[in-house]
Amino acid sequence: xxxxTDQVMRLADVLLPGDAxxxxxxxxxxxxxxxxxxxxxxxxxxxxxxxxxxxPTVVTVxxxxxxxxxxFDSLRKIVFVTYYEQETVVAAIRALGTPxxxxxxxxxxxxxxxxxxxDAPRHRRGHFVPTLEVRPVDLAALxxxxxxx
Amino acid sequence: MSRPDHADILVxxxxxxxxxVSLVAAEAGRRVVCLDQGGWTAPAEHPHYDRDFxxxxxxxxxxxxxxxxxxxxxxxxxxxSHALMWNGIGGxxxxxxxxxxxxxPSDFRKGTEHGLAxxxxxxxxxLAPFYEESDRLVGISGLAGDPAMxxxxxxxxxxxxxxxxxxxxxxxxxxxxxxxxxxxxAIVSEEYQGRPxxxxxxxxxSGCPRGSMAKFSLTLWPRxxxxxxxxxxxxxxxxxxxxxxxxxxxxxxIDWATGARTLQTADVVVLAANGVGSPRLLLLSESARFPNxxxxxxxxxxRYLMHHTLVGASIWxxxxxASHVGNTGAVISSEFAETDVSRGYVNGFNFNVARGGAAAxxxxxxxxxxxxxxxxGHHAWFARRFGHGFGAxxxxxxxxxATNRITLSQTERDSSGLAAAKLHYVPHANDxxxxxxxxxxxxxxxxxxxxxxxxxxxxxxxxxTYRTPAWHLLxxxxxxxxxxxxxxxxxxxxxxxxxxxxxxxxxxxTGGVVNPTSTVxxxxxxxxxHIAALR
Numbered sequence: 001x002x003x004x005t006d007q008v009m010r011l012a013d014v015l016l017p018g019d020a021x022x023x024x025x026x027x028x029x030x031x032x033x034x035x036x037x038x039x040x041x042x043x044x045x046x047x048x049x050x051x052x053x054x055x056p057t058v059v060t061v062x063x064x065x066x067x068x069x070x071x072f073d074s075l076r077k078i079v080f081v082t083y084y085e086q087e088t089v090v091a092a093i094r095a096l097g098t099p100x101x102x103x104x105x106x107x108x109x110x111x112x113x114x115x116x117x118x119d120a121p122r123h124r125r126g127h128f129v130p131t132l133e134v135r136p137v138d139l140a141a142l143x144x145x146x147x148x149x
Numbered sequence: 150m151s152r153p154d155h156a157d158i159l160v161x162x163x164x165x166x167x168x169x170v171s172l173v174a175a176e177a178g179r180r181v182v183c184l185d186q187g188g189w190t191a192p193a194e195h196p197h198y199d200r201d202f203x204x205x206x207x208x209x210x211x212x213x214x215x216x217x218x219x220x221x222x223x224x225x226x227x228x229x230s231h232a233l234m235w236n237g238i239g240g241x242x243x244x245x246x247x248x249x250x251x252x253x254p255s256d257f258r259k260g261t262e263h264g265l266a267x268x269x270x271x272x273x274x275x276l277a278p279f280y281e282e283s284d285r286l287v288g289i290s291g292l293a294g295d296p297a298m299x300x301x302x303x304x305x306x307x308x309x310x311x312x313x314x315x316x317x318x319x320x321x322x323x324x325x326x327x328x329x330x331x332x333x334x335a336i337v338s339e340e341y342q343g344r345p346x347x348x349x350x351x352x353x354x355s356g357c358p359r360g361s362m363a364k365f366s367l368t369l370w371p372r373x374x375x376x377x378x379x380x381x382x383x384x385x386x387x388x389x390x391x392x393x394x395x396x397x398x399x400x401x402x403i404d405w406a407t408g409a410r411t412l413q414t415a416d417v418v419v420l421a422a423n424g425v426g427s428p429r430l431l432l433l434s435e436s437a438r439f440p441n442x443x444x445x446x447x448x449x450x451x452r453y454l455m456h457h458t459l460v461g462a463s464i465w466x467x468x469x470x471a472s473h474v475g476n477t478g479a480v481i482s483s484e485f486a487e488t489d490v491s492r493g494y495v496n497g498f499n500f501n502v503a504r505g506g507a508a509a510x511x512x513x514x515x516x517x518x519x520x521x522x523x524x525x526g527h528h529a530w531f532a533r534r535f536g537h538g539f540g541a542x543x544x545x546x547x548x549x550x551a552t553n554r555i556t557l558s559q560t561e562r563d564s565s566g567l568a569a570a571k572l573h574y575v576p577h578a579n580d581x582x583x584x585x586x587x588x589x590x591x592x593x594x595x596x597x598x599x600x601x602x603x604x605x606x607x608x609x610x611x612x613x614t615y616r617t618p619a620w621h622l623l624x625x626x627x628x629x630x631x632x633x634x635x636x637x638x639x640x641x642x643x644x645x646x647x648x649x650x651x652x653x654x655x656x657x658x659t660g661g662v663v664n665p666t667s668t669v670x671x672x673x674x675x676x677x678x679h680i681a682a683l684r
C-alpha cells in the first residue's frame with residue numbers, strides 16, 4: 001500500500017513539482033487525502049494509473065495525457081484540487097502577497113464599500129428602445145434567417 | 150393512497166417562483182400547500198466553512214445534477230447542453246450567482262421587431278411595478294440611473310463593492326467607449342431585513358449560508374411559512390390529476406423517504422418546477438383525455454427551449470486585482486443589447502463580467518476551462534494569474550426554435566422510476582453569428598484592460614457540438630396571445646386546463662440578454678397576486 005502511495009506521489013510530483021515558492025505535491029501533505037480521493041473516484045484508479053504510466057516521468061505522463069485523456073483529466077482535477085487546499089500551499093499563496101483564506105467563511109474579506117465618487121459611472125452611454133418605438137428591422141441582408149422560418 | 154386536507158392552491162416546486170406565489174397567496178389568506186422533491190439545505194451544509202470547499206464543488210455542491218447525483222435530482226438525458234439546477238427548497242438559489250438585471254422593453258416585442266419570435270402578451274411596462282416590488286422583497290443591491298435601461302426606483306441597497314477588480318474592468322469599458330454599469334445583484338450590501346451585508350467571501354457559486362445572498366430557503370421561505378404555507382420537502386410529484394371535466398384536481402406525490410403516495414387536492418394547481426421540470430411533469434401527466442400530455446394538445450409543451458447563447462473568456466492583467474475576493478457579478482455592459490442588423494444578426498447580448506476563482510479553480514482553468522500547464526511551468530503560470538484575472542461572458546438572446554425542446558427520456562428514470570427529461574438544443578445560425586461577433590468583442594475588452602493573456606471559451610466541442618452550462622432554462626411552456634402557439638395565457642393559465650398555471654422560467658417568450666431570475670420573480674409576483682385573488 002505504501003509502495004502504491006509512494007508511486008502515486010511521484011506521479012503527482014511530475015504534475016506539480018516544487019519550486020522556490022511552492023512545495024512539490026509530495027511535500028505538501030496531501031498524500032493520504034489524494035489516495036482516498038483517487039479510490040473514491042474509481043475503485044482501482046490508482047492502480048490503473050500506475051499500470052498505464054509505469055515509472056512516472058514527464059514523458060510517460062505526457063503519454064498518458066494523449067492516450068487516456070479522460071483518465072488524465074480525472075487525475076489532474078483530483079491532484080490540483082487536493083493540492084490547493086493544503087495548508088502548506090495556502091501559505092505559499094499568501095506569500096505571493098494576496099490575502100487568501102483557507103475557507104471562504106466565516107472571515108470573508110475586508111470591506112471595500114462602493115464609493116460613488118470613485119465607482120459610479122460618469123458616462124451617459126447606453127440606450128434602450130422603448131416599447132412604443134420598437135419597429136420592424138430590415139432583414140433583407142440576413143439570409144441566414146431562412147433557417148427556422 | 151392518503152388524502153390530506155384540501156388546499157385552495159397547490160404549488161409544485163419551492164424554488165424562487167414557487168416561493169413567491171406561495172407567499173403572496175398565503176398572505177392573501179389562501180390555504181397553500183407547496184411540494185418539493187428536494188429538501189432543506191441548512192447553512193452549515195454549505196461548503197464555505199470547510200478547507201475542502203473547492204472539492205465539494207466538484208461533487209455534492211456541483212450545479213449539474215448529472216455530476217451531483219443527489220437522490221432528489223432527476224436525470225436530464227442529452228449530449229448537448231449541461232442542464233444546471235438545484236432540486237430542493239429554494240431551488241437554484243442554493244447555487245446561483247444572484248445576478249439581478251432586468252429584461253428590456255424590446256425583449257417583449259421581438260415579434261414586432263423581426264418576427265422570429267412572438268411578441269409577449271404583456272409589455273415591460275406591465276411588469277415594471279412587479280420588478281420594483283420583487284426587488285424590495287428579495288433585497289437587491291445596485292445603482293439606479295443606468296441610461297441603458299428604463300428609469301426605475303432606487304435600489305433597496307447600495308451597490309456592492311466594485312473593488313480593484315471591478316474598477317479595472319470598468320476602465321476597460323471606458324477605454325472602448327462602451328456602456329458599463331455596476332451589476333445589480335440579489336446580495337445585500339448592507340444589513341437588510343435582518344440579513345447581514347455580504348463580506349465578500351468569494352464563494353457565491355455554492356450559494357450563501359449567511360443569507361447575504363438571497364437564498365430563498367433562508368430569506369423568503371421563513372416568511373411564507375409564517376404566513377401559513379404548508380411546505381412538504383421530499384415530496385416528488387408523480388403526476389397532476391384531472392377530473393372528467395378536464396380540470397386539475399391536484400397532484401399525486403411520492404414521499405421518496407417512504408415510497409408512500411398521496412393525492413393532494415386543490416382548487417388551483419400552480420406548476421413552478423423550472424424550464425425542464427415543468428414540461429416534464431406536464432408530459433408525465435398524460436391521460437386518455439390528454440394523450441399528448443397535460444395542456445399539450447397543440448404540442449407546444451417542452452418546445453422553444455432557450456438557455457441563452459454563451460461565450461466567455463478568462464482575461465488576465467499584470468496588476469494584482471484580488472479577483473478571488475467579492476461577489477461574482479462585477480460589471481454589466483449593455484453596449485450590444487439591442488438589435489443592430491449591420492452586425493449581421495438580430496437580437497443582442499450583454500456582457501456579464503465576473504470575479505471569482507479560488508486557487509484550485511484558477512488552476513483548473515477558471516472560466517475558460519483551460520487548465521494550467523502541469524509540470525515545471527505550473528507554479529509560474531499560477532502565480533502570474535491567481536488574483537489577476539476575471540471572466541467576461543456574452544449572454545445572448547437565442548432564438549426560440551420548436552426543435553429545441555424538452556421531452557421524456559425513453560431510457561432513463563429517476564430514483565422513483567419516473568421518466569427522466571431529455572434535452573435537445575442546437576443553436577440557430579443567428580445565434581452562432583452573434584456568438585462569433587461577441588468573441589471578437591471579448592478580445593477587444595482584453596486589449597482595453599491591457600491583458601497579458603486571454604483564453605476564450607466557445608463551449609464548442611471538437612466535433613462542433615455546442616455544449617454550454619445551461620442555468621437559464623426558459624420558454625418551454627411559454628405564455629402567449631395565440632392558443633395554438635403557446636401553453637398559457639398572459640396570466641400563466643394553461644389554455645386547456647382552466648385551473649392549472651405554469652409560473653417559472655418556462656413561461657417566458659424570449660430569453661432577453663440577461664440572467665432571468667429577476668424577471669421570473671417579477672412574473673411570479675404578478676401571477677401570484679392574480680391567482681390569490683381567484684375565487
